[in-house]
Amino acid sequence: MSYYYCSDRLTNDQKTRARVSMEGTTIVSSIGSVPIDTNFVAPMSVCSTNTANANNYAGIMSVELSGISNASSTNGNDGGNIDGIAGCSNTYEIDTSISNTLNVEVGPNLNQLGVWIDWNNDGDFDDDSEQQYLVSGGILENSITPIVLDYPTIIPYDNYVRIRIINDLDSGYGGVSAISDACYNSLVYGQSEDYAIYVMPGGATTYTYNNGWLPNSPVGASTSADTIIIDAGTANISASTDCNTITVNPGAALTIDSGVTLTTTTIDLNSTSQLFSSLISDGTITGVVNYNRFTSQIGTNDLISAPVSGQQFTAFAALNANLAASATTIRAFAPYNTAAGAY
Numbered sequence: 001m002s003y004y005y006c007s008d009r010l011t012n013d014q015k016t017r018a019r020v021s022m023e024g025t026t027i028v029s030s031i032g033s034v035p036i037d038t039n040f041v042a043p044m045s046v047c048s049t050n051t052a053n054a055n056n057y058a059g060i061m062s063v064e065l066s067g068i069s070n071a072s073s074t075n076g077n078d079g080g081n082i083d084g085i086a087g088c089s090n091t092y093e094i095d096t097s098i099s100n101t102l103n104v105e106v107g108p109n110l111n112q113l114g115v116w117i118d119w120n121n122d123g124d125f126d127d128d129s130e131q132q133y134l135v136s137g138g139i140l141e142n143s144i145t146p147i148v149l150d151y152p153t154i155i156p157y158d159n160y161v162r163i164r165i166i167n168d169l170d171s172g173y174g175g176v177s178a179i180s181d182a183c184y185n186s187l188v189y190g191q192s193e194d195y196a197i198y199v200m201p202g203g204a205t206t207y208t209y210n211n212g213w214l215p216n217s218p219v220g221a222s223t224s225a226d227t228i229i230i231d232a233g234t235a236n237i238s239a240s241t242d243c244n245t246i247t248v249n250p251g252a253a254l255t256i257d258s259g260v261t262l263t264t265t266t267i268d269l270n271s272t273s274q275l276f277s278s279l280i281s282d283g284t285i286t287g288v289v290n291y292n293r294f295t296s297q298i299g300t301n302d303l304i305s306a307p308v309s310g311q312q313f314t315a316f317a318a319l320n321a322n323l324a325a326s327a328t329t330i331r332a333f334a335p336y337n338t339a340a341g342a343y
C-alpha cells in the first residue's frame, strides 16, 4: 500500500522510522512548518564582491549556524557568488544571550576567508563588531573553520541582518591577493555568499549556577534585566557584573573578587536550619543584601548568630530593631500568628 497521499495515517512508529531515515539530510532541519514572517525585509548592502571566472579551484562549501546549514559548492558549480539574503530557507536565527559559533567549510586547496555581519543594517560592514573573521591564508582544503560570533554593543533584537562570507585561494598562490574587506573586488578563484540572520528578541535571562553556569556565565555579560540564582557550589564573580536580582540558596556560596563591582537591586541569602548561604565580597556590591535566616516553628529551636563573620551581637541587634526585644542585647524569634497579630 502506498502512503504517498495519506501520510497522516502513518503510525507513530512508522513516522519515527521515516524520520530516522532522513537524519543527516537537510530536510530534517527544514523550517518549512514555520509560518513565513510577513515583516521580513531583506537587509540591503551598499556593495558586493566581483564574480570570479567560473572554476572549481575554490569555494564556500557549507555555512552552518545554530543548527541551520546551507550547503553549496565551488564558484563554478554555484554559478558564481550566492546571494541567499531573501531565501526563506536560508535564514539563520540566533539567540544573543548565548554564544553562537559559525562553521564555514571551504573547498579544495589552501584557502583564505573573511566574514562580516552588518549588525546596524546600514548596508556596510565597517561598524562595531562587524568584521568577524579575516585571515589571508593557511586554511586547509575541505576544512571547517569555527568562528565564535562577536556581538555589537547595541544588539539589533528582532531584526534581520546580513552576513557576508568571502573566500579565495590562499593569497600565497600566484595572482591571488589578500581579501581586504567585505567589498573586496579582486576575487580570482573564490566566491562570496550572503545570508540573512534573524536576531531573536532580547529578554531577561535567568542564569543558574550548579557547580557550573547554565545557560552560560553571566560574569561580565548579564544585564540589569537578568536574574542570577546560585543553587549549589561556589560561584565566583571575577569581573564587574550587572543583574536584577541574585539569590544564593542554602548551602551555596558567592564570592566577589577584589576590584570587581556587582550591581543589583537585591542579593537574597537563603538558609535552612542546617544549611546557610555564604557571601564573601572582596569587591563592591551596589544593592541591598537580605539575609533570610530560617527559623523553625514550635517544637525546635534554631540558635541564631550574626550573619556577618566577626560581627558583635550588639551591632547585629542594633541593626535589627524590628525583632522582639526584652533588653538592648536580647532578641527573640518566635512563630507569629497573623490572625491574632501576636507572637
Ligand SMILES: [Ca+2]
Pocket: 059, 060, 061, 062, 072, 073, 074, 075, 078, 082, 191, 193
Ligand atoms: Ca559555495
Ligand SMILES: [Ca+2]
Pocket: 117, 118, 119, 120, 121, 122, 123, 124, 125, 126, 127, 130
Ligand atoms: Ca554596518
Ligand SMILES: [Ca+2]
Pocket: 122, 124, 125, 126, 127
Ligand atoms: Ca557604517
